[in-house]
Amino acid sequence: MTGAATTTALSLHEVSAGYGAEPVVRHVSMEARRGRWLAIVGPNGAGKSTVLKAIAGLVPRQGTVMLDGTATDTLSRKELARRVGYAPQNPALPERLTVTDYVLLGRAPHLGTLARESASDLSIVEDALVRLDLAGLAGRRLGTLSGGEAQRAVLARVLVQRTPLLLLDEPTTGLDIGHAQTLLERLDELRREDETTVVTTLHDLTVAAQYADELVLIDRGGVVAAGPPSRVLTTERLREHYAADVEVLTTADGHPVVVPVRTAGAG
Numbered sequence: 001m002t003g004a005a006t007t008t009a010l011s012l013h014e015v016s017a018g019y020g021a022e023p024v025v026r027h028v029s030m031e032a033r034r035g036r037w038l039a040i041v042g043p044n045g046a047g048k049s050t051v052l053k054a055i056a057g058l059v060p061r062q063g064t065v066m067l068d069g070t071a072t073d074t075l076s077r078k079e080l081a082r083r084v085g086y087a088p089q090n091p092a093l094p095e096r097l098t099v100t101d102y103v104l105l106g107r108a109p110h111l112g113t114l115a116r117e118s119a120s121d122l123s124i125v126e127d128a129l130v131r132l133d134l135a136g137l138a139g140r141r142l143g144t145l146s147g148g149e150a151q152r153a154v155l156a157r158v159l160v161q162r163t164p165l166l167l168l169d170e171p172t173t174g175l176d177i178g179h180a181q182t183l184l185e186r187l188d189e190l191r192r193e194d195e196t197t198v199v200t201t202l203h204d205l206t207v208a209a210q211y212a213d214e215l216v217l218i219d220r221g222g223v224v225a226a227g228p229p230s231r232v233l234t235t236e237r238l239r240e241h242y243a244a245d246v247e248v249l250t251t252a253d254g255h256p257v258v259v260p261v262r263t264a265g266a267g
């Protein structure tokens with residue numbers, strides 16, 4: 001365990017990426033060790049989603065992204081899909097597909113050409129549906145789901161891909177507190193049991209501090225702080241980068257809790 005825990009699963013070196021002539025993230029370097037959870041945080045528009053897309057190879061980029069020491073540029077699309085599962089923040093969903101058929105698509109990288117899914121693929125899908133509380137919706141078309149139900153279907157699809165690295169963009173958006181907690185605990189289980197490396201963007205800094213081993217704070221396209229949550233989350237830093245007034249408290253087990261405080265106009 002100790003040997004594996006220190007292995008670098010993902011590293012970014014001087015990555016710049018964007019959508020047009022000018023990159024929106026610049027010279028980003030970071031590392032995630034195998035079986036650890038890294039949360040990318042930062043204000044709206046900072047470039048968090050773009051960093052995930054750059055790792056997944058979905059936007060033009062410069063710099064190097066390595067997975068277990070292999071540059072992603074050298075991998076075929078299928079090889080990349082076996083290694084990296086990516087769940088975007090607001091995916092366009094095929095409305096007429098049922099939940100089961102949609103989640104089954106996550107098994108595609110593991111099937112041979114023209115191969116049909118096997119009993120084992122179906123059982124992996126059923127397991128994911130049960131774990132994410134979707135079993136009762138298995139036959140429903142995606143177009144009929146609520147926002148939180150659709151979000152869980154997206155996450156089920158990426159979980160059945162069974163990749164050693166998960167990139168999840170705001171995975172708890174739209175989920176109620178119970179479903180959010182179930183999902184985060186499931187990710188934590190995967191991390192501990194299968195040494196899955198988890199990289200998420202997360203807006204809720206208290207939740208990020210509860211689950212992530214490391215935070216990377218991005219502002220205006222660049223990394224401005226990185227390290228354990230208790231080091232990254234300071235009142236001064238959150239004022240500087242979020243223009244927010246907060247107090248950072250600490251729970252009995254040492255996790256930071258970020259509480260917004262009212263100064264102007266309070267009382």
Ligand SMILES: Nc1ncnc2c1ncn2[C@@H]1O[C@H](COP(=O)(O)OP(=O)(O)OP(=O)(O)O)[C@@H](O)[C@H]1O
Nearest residue numbers: 019020024042043044045046047048049050051201
């Ligand atoms: N498809 C696109 N085309 C052009 N510009 C884009 C596109 N997607 C994002 N951007 C711009 O890139 C910048 C970074 O966006 P990104 O989505 O990475 O931010 P973010 O940190 O994930 O934000 P949020 O917290 O609001 O989700 C923003 O200025 C955004 O307007």
